[in-house]
Amino acid sequence: MTSKSKTPAQTPLLEVRNLQTGFKIDKQYYNAVEGVSFTIDRKQIVGIVGESGCGKSVMSLSIMHLLPKGIGKVRGGEILFEGTDIVGYNEKKMNNIRGKDISMIFQEPMTSLNPVFTIGFQIAEVLLNHQDITKSEARAKAVTLLKNVGIPRADQIVNEYPHQLSGGMRQRVMIAMAIACQPKLLIADEPTTALDVTVQAQILDLLKNIQEVNDMSIMLITHDLGVVAEICDVVLVMYAGKIVERATVEDLFEYPQHPYTQLLMEAIPKMEEEKERLATIEGLVPSVKDMPEVGCRFANRCPKAMPECMQITPQLEDTKGGHEVACLLYEESWPREERVGAR
Amino acid sequence: MTTKELAEKGKPGQERENLLEVKNLKTYYPIHGGFFKRVVGNVKAVDDISFTIKKGETMGLVGESGCGKSTTGRTILRLIKPTGGQIIFDGEDITKISGTRLRKARQDFQMVFQDPYASLNPMQMVGDIISEPIKNFERRDKKELEEFVKSLLVRVGLPETAYYKYAHEFSGGQRQRIGIARALALNPKLIIADEPVSALDVSVQSQVLNLLKDLQEEFDLTYLFIAHDLSVVKHMSDTIGVMYLGNLVEVASNKDLYSEPLHPYTQALISAIPEPDPKLRKERIVLQGDVPSPANPPTGCPFHTRCPMAQEICSQEKPPLKEVRPGHHVACVLY
Numbered sequence A: 001m002t003s004k005s006k007t008p009a010q011t012p013l014l015e016v017r018n019l020q021t022g023f024k025i026d027k028q029y030y031n032a033v034e035g036v037s038f039t040i041d042r043k044q045i046v047g048i049v050g051e052s053g054c055g056k057s058v059m060s061l062s063i064m065h066l067l068p069k070g071i072g073k074v075r076g077g078e079i080l081f082e083g084t085d086i087v088g089y090n091e092k093k094m095n096n097i098r099g100k101d102i103s104m105i106f107q108e109p110m111t112s113l114n115p116v117f118t119i120g121f122q123i124a125e126v127l128l129n130h131q132d133i134t135k136s137e138a139r140a141k142a143v144t145l146l147k148n149v150g151i152p153r154a155d156q157i158v159n160e161y162p163h164q165l166s167g168g169m170r171q172r173v174m175i176a177m178a179i180a181c182q183p184k185l186l187i188a189d190e191p192t193t194a195l196d197v198t199v200q201a202q203i204l205d206l207l208k209n210i211q212e213v214n215d216m217s218i219m220l221i222t223h224d225l226g227v228v229a230e231i232c233d234v235v236l237v238m239y240a241g242k243i244v245e246r247a248t249v250e251d252l253f254e255y256p257q258h259p260y261t262q263l264l265m266e267a268i269p270k271m272e273e274e275k276e277r278l279a280t281i282e283g284l285v286p287s288v289k290d291m292p293e294v295g296c297r298f299a300n301r302c303p304k305a306m307p308e309c310m311q312i313t314p315q316l317e318d319t320k321g322g323h324e325v326a327c328l329l330y331e332e333s334w335p336r337e338e339r340v341g342a343r
Numbered sequence B: 001m002t003t004k005e006l007a008e009k010g011k012p013g014q015e016r017e018n019l020l021e022v023k024n025l026k027t028y029y030p031i032h033g034g035f036f037k038r039v040v041g042n043v044k045a046v047d048d049i050s051f052t053i054k055k056g057e058t059m060g061l062v063g064e065s066g067c068g069k070s071t072t073g074r075t076i077l078r079l080i081k082p083t084g085g086q087i088i089f090d091g092e093d094i095t096k097i098s099g100t101r102l103r104k105a106r107q108d109f110q111m112v113f114q115d116p117y118a119s120l121n122p123m124q125m126v127g128d129i130i131s132e133p134i135k136n137f138e139r140r141d142k143k144e145l146e147e148f149v150k151s152l153l154v155r156v157g158l159p160e161t162a163y164y165k166y167a168h169e170f171s172g173g174q175r176q177r178i179g180i181a182r183a184l185a186l187n188p189k190l191i192i193a194d195e196p197v198s199a200l201d202v203s204v205q206s207q208v209l210n211l212l213k214d215l216q217e218e219f220d221l222t223y224l225f226i227a228h229d230l231s232v233v234k235h236m237s238d239t240i241g242v243m244y245l246g247n248l249v250e251v252a253s254n255k256d257l258y259s260e261p262l263h264p265y266t267q268a269l270i271s272a273i274p275e276p277d278p279k280l281r282k283e284r285i286v287l288q289g290d291v292p293s294p295a296n297p298p299t300g301c302p303f304h305t306r307c308p309m310a311q312e313i314c315s316q317e318k319p320p321l322k323e324v325r326p327g328h329h330v331a332c333v334l335y
Ligand SMILES: Nc1ncnc2c1ncn2[C@@H]1O[C@H](COP(=O)(O)OP(=O)(O)OP(=O)(O)O)[C@@H](O)[C@H]1O
Pocket: A023, A024, A032, A050, A051, A052, A053, A054, A055, A056, A057, A058, A059, A068, A071, A072, A223, A287, A288
């Protein structure tokens, strides 16, 4: 299931290579995503975590070609979907992919549901866009989809409008729309952040279920490490537009290596442990306009920073068995004691 | 709180007195309808809850969106008129007081809000934001007041120069510190913190939580800490109350509630929390359906429509909150 079992002959479902996405601010481009590379295999759930503003959404919008027009732009790199680079795809070609091969769900379902159309109409529309079926077939399928995502009274709810539903039900409708054409990849940007925990548990169960039944891959963006631990196979930790650590979920939680990851984990109160004080990370994520040109982007907040951290830009490197870290503490040339000191 | 913990707080063996007693508190919002905008029903946002908070301790309130946490907080502060019940603050019944007496009592309790963006006027100078409540209550020398406000800013971890800046120039976490400084300005006894960290990133959340703990120790503050995140509430509280549809369904010490949740809703709530540890992936109790509307709550036990343990009697009689073990209260027929 994870990259270990992948044979070299198999192309990954999604491969992002050296992605650079910038925003035009005062006539100049600044990169919000800077040289990000990763792969998502078939049936894999990849979690993406990091503080607000570190580029998680921009990365997913880049893949979907949904960046704000005229402001945001992929400025370099490749996005290979089943081996084909889709960066240069025009709107028509992307329309064929969106909803059919790759779907996306957002944090706030109301932003993606149209308030003036019934639920049934909106799901049917997705189906009619991509499949050669009649209107009544599409409608019948919409009811089935709603049932599959656990909506009670599905045959009545198809005729209702988004505002008549609770937050959890709306998110289910979003999921029904997103999986209508059985996409190979679902990008879920904070799908449960706006929901109560008991509803979140329902939605996570549902996502996991669909993923298994449909053999789908999921790119799950969240700031909640609990959600990551719960359902992901692999985790990417982002900081200031870059990936700073990549590992299987077990390795990441057992041996977090990047100082940023370690602090994130110690900053959250955990149910099973008593602790007077929580770890903090002083300072803020630098804004896209004042990213340091060279050196580690975390250096001004890192409790383990060394003088060279300001001069050498750490690269994401394999430390052991696929656990990748971008931190000078783990550079091969660095003395061993230091590495031990970093856990 | 155990005697050991009390001893550590420098008050060996001494039972702390109650600072706040809430008895059978009810707050209903009228629903207006029809041609004459008559009251056609009530949202029973808080429906007969009782609890006490001891001086210097923290009571946490958890529960899902709409269960009445904020309404409870706002009613205690007398920002909303209670429909019934009693609020006894520091020995004085404040349920019905008004005018000067209410104004005076209000110095002693302050609120910290969830949204640091919405609760501060972005165009007001931070110094003015914090001194405003002081000016409302007492006359002070201008210079002295400024010095005092600056010392508050420093105490919550902001530079003195923040005094001259505007709220919009600060990040979310910094604004929350400004909100806390404002709450401290009148040297209150009770602070009601309503989701004070829900809008913040984890790294900033931990700073604010640490600060609230430090201030509690330093000023012997009492907190009512409201949040929907049970792990945050557990970290902060001595006692925890679990709310469901306007009712308190369980009240217990922090430790008992987590190690031995009794109410089926509390059990489901705890089991729904995703633990940040992949080795703990567990079989969850996944509740079916949504929370019913408080305008039309179920008869009997408010949880019976979703309760996996529900029995015939549950839809008929509302179980009262009773103490089933020392300090552990639960409202459920199973106990
Ligand atoms: N339309 C835009 N114009 C200019 N800058 C933008 C725009 N959208 C995003 N950015 C910047 O890009 C960076 C990354 O933003 P992004 O939305 O990807 O963060 P995120 O990791 O998804 O955060 P969150 O957890 O808050 O959703 C931020 O610094 C943000 O200010």
